[in-house]
Amino acid sequence: MRGFAWSSENEVFIAQIDAEHRDLFQIAERLEGAIEAKASPAETRLHLQALAGHTEEHFKHEEWLMQSVAYPSYAWHRQQHDTARRRLKLFVPLIESEDGEAAEVFLDFLDGWLHDHTTVTDRMLGAFVRNYERAHATDPLGRWSGPNKETGGALRHVRETGPFPKTLKYCAACGHQTAHEMKVSGLVCRECAQRAVGVELDRD
Ligand SMILES: [Fe+2]
Numbered sequence: 001m002r003g004f005a006w007s008s009e010n011e012v013f014i015a016q017i018d019a020e021h022r023d024l025f026q027i028a029e030r031l032e033g034a035i036e037a038k039a040s041p042a043e044t045r046l047h048l049q050a051l052a053g054h055t056e057e058h059f060k061h062e063e064w065l066m067q068s069v070a071y072p073s074y075a076w077h078r079q080q081h082d083t084a085r086r087r088l089k090l091f092v093p094l095i096e097s098e099d100g101e102a103a104e105v106f107l108d109f110l111d112g113w114l115h116d117h118t119t120v121t122d123r124m125l126g127a128f129v130r131n132y133e134r135a136h137a138t139d140p141l142g143r144w145s146g147p148n149k150e151t152g153g154a155l156r157h158v159r160e161t162g163p164f165p166k167t168l169k170y171c172a173a174c175g176h177q178t179a180h181e182m183k184v185s186g187l188v189c190r191e192c193a194q195r196a197v198g199v200e201l202d203r204d
Helices: 015-036 041-068 074-096 100-135 154-161 190-202
Strands: none
Touching (some): 015 041, 015 100, 041 100
């Protein structure tokens, strides 16, 4: 029995990626519903287009994220995305031509792939990204400018600069401590994220 309902088992603990996964599961569930209900070809096509479009957008986002943190298992992870890309390319036209058997085979593949990929491969990526963020967090002690004879140093430093900001972050792409709004992943500022995604999309 297939199960396209997203659950905490599929959580990778990166808010943006989890949100995209939830959408992906929901779109797959709608496609399955349309196929099982023998919906019109036009309606089924809409669900297929939504699935293909969202999948590609999501893969590009993850692949860009992997590159931005120099993820060591990028090739392995990308290979799994490419497998799903190839299946989509092969099966979408078959399902659009109302090949019921192909639709069932594809849904079985998608069910297994989504489950395996999110619970293992994407979760590993999530763990790496979180560690990367921790490793690149600013060391507050690094801001200390040295002892001060009058006050003993540390006290004066705190008085002059105020409390340490709660979210002192550096953009992984432009390298600046950014005043820009950060993406949910907290790795790059929104401006760099948009530019990088735009470049990726322009290539296709
Ligand atoms: Fe992935």
